[in-house]
Amino acid sequence: MTIRVGVVGCGFYAQNHLNSWEELKSSGAVLAAVCDVDPAKAEAAGRNFGVPFYTDAAGMFDAEKLDLVDIVTRHETHRALCELSIGRGIATIVQKPFAPSWGDCVAIVDAAAKAGIWLAVHENFRFQTPMRHVRRVIDSGAIGQPTWARINFRTGYDVYRTQPYFYDEERLAIADVGIHVLDLARYFVGEVRHLSCETQRRNPKVRAEETATMMLRHENDAVSVVECTYGSRKLPDPFPETLLEIEGENGAIVVNIGLRMSVTSGGQVLEESIGSPLRAWTSEPWHASQEGAFNACQHFLDCLKRGVPADTSGEDNLKTFALVEAAYKAAEEKRAVEPETWRRKG
Ligand SMILES: NC(=O)c1ccc[n+]([C@@H]2O[C@H](COP(=O)([O-])OP(=O)(O)OC[C@H]3O[C@@H](n4cnc5c(N)ncnc54)[C@H](O)[C@@H]3O)[C@@H](O)[C@H]2O)c1
Structure with a gap:
């Protein structure tokens, strides 16, 4: 079973997610496409990992048949991007902090529950x-x-x-x-x-x-x-x-x-x-954080394939x-x- 992953946000920390999905190829992950509103970052990530790149998340969701969206932008964009991917019926991972406010976090969790969409928060420590x-x-x-x-x-x-x-x-x-x-x-x-x-x-x-x-x-x-x-x-x-x-x-x-x-x-x-x-x-001293990100991605992939909630599901991360x-x-x-x-x- 393969899982086609689209990564949204190609900034500083996303490099760890991109490398993780690449390494998880042997476990069935396929890094399918990347997106960043900054064209230079989108292009750099696309070229580094040999995948199509986009500057508009909706455009990427429409053009690529994704099984999983991994959102690695900053928190102020999380709710809108989650609602976009959930609205298209795509399983979604979003980086911490979940969203700027409690109300935003609850709205994302409720939207996923209503649509029956698998949702996880990339809490990696x-x-x-x-x-x-x-x-x-x-x-x-x-x-x-x-x-x-x-x-x-x-x-x-x-x-x-x-x-x-x-x-x-x-x-x-x-x-x-x-x-x-x-x-x-x-x-x-x-x-x-x-x-x-x-x-x-x-x-x-x-x-x-x-x-x-x-x-x-x-x-x-x-x-x-x-x-x-x-x-x-x-x-x-x-x-x-x-x-x-x-x-x-x-x-x-x-x-x-x-x-x-x-x-x-x-x-x-x-x-x-x-x-x-x-x-x-990975490289020191960040390797401790980087390998946590890898282990988190590995866990999310495994849970999604088995159809079970992640340990850090949206509902869990509300706590x-x-x-x-x-x-x-x-x-x-x-x-x-x-x-x-x-x-x-x-
Ligand atoms: N888990 C950890 O240990 C850890 C460590 C560092 C950062 N983070 C988290 O990762 C997230 C990203 O942080 P960062 O430091 O990489 O930020 P960053 O600013 O370096 O990267 C964010 C990227 O998202 C892009 N972007 C913004 N809006 C977008 C949109 N609508 N569509 C597509 N791309 C968009 C920006 O252009 C930018 O390139 C934050 O939520 C941060 O808290 C987690």
Whole structure:
């Protein structure tokens, strides 16, 4: 079974998606066409990957027989593009953040549900090899039920060089990277009952917050601290590693810089390196993020072929997006906030 994929958006991060679909050829993915409103980017991607290129998504959807659309544009375009692909009956993946507002995200999920269209959000941190490893340790029961966690993405790496639009975003740390770490908190510890949040703007060149410290109370009573910053001064800089401590009833998992994991279980300590593998088209230090994107695409392809929802389906990702919204509200109102998903039916 082959799946013809059309990629919309050929900018910075889309290169990882394009390479992933190319590598997934042996698993049945066919990169069929690419599209970018910037003709130079569309043409460069089309020529690099030897596929037709378009500057208009609707034109590409009409001209190519696509089984899957992969949207890798920035969030302000996500709703319109999703509605376009869903409206044409094409399975759709959209990059995080799902959309600019809660209302937009719900509208996309509802449109897909109404049309019976498979929808996934390209949330990739939980697909990174080290994070999968941590989850396997939790699933093994080695530490028992998680009761407390600290999960952090703290860096001073110059992310503004490849993503200059970060300077002008109305929302930065939580919406861009906190969203991944909040998703990991759900993935490792469980759904969230309420959260509080303090934001900081320590870099005057940046319009929005570049640091956030969040505290979550989970449904199972566990507590987690979720931290993210693009303004760390710490050396060595762990970019783009997510570091963590998870304490359970019977033990603990610690992931330190260099992706060294130690698992304490039954009074014994096991040390292991859980670094991200390099793929032919990835390079340090981004490889940890790049291979997460590959693993995510592989998962989406597999789920679509089997006709099952992705782990990060649209419906699932509403729960992560609700945490982002709750975090901004909590920071603004200086109080703990329940995520919107608590109030959503079904
Ligand atoms: N998962 C991750 O780890 C990760 C990392 C970086 C970026 N991202 C996400 O990837 C997305 C893209 O980010 P980026 O840094 O590559 O941005 P970018 O600006 O480099 O690329 C976006 C591209 O989309 C094109 N575009 C805009 N509107 C379009 C439309 N209607 N039709 C076709 N093309 C259109 C632009 O011309 C541009 O080339 C964002 O949602 C970002 O949050 C995710």
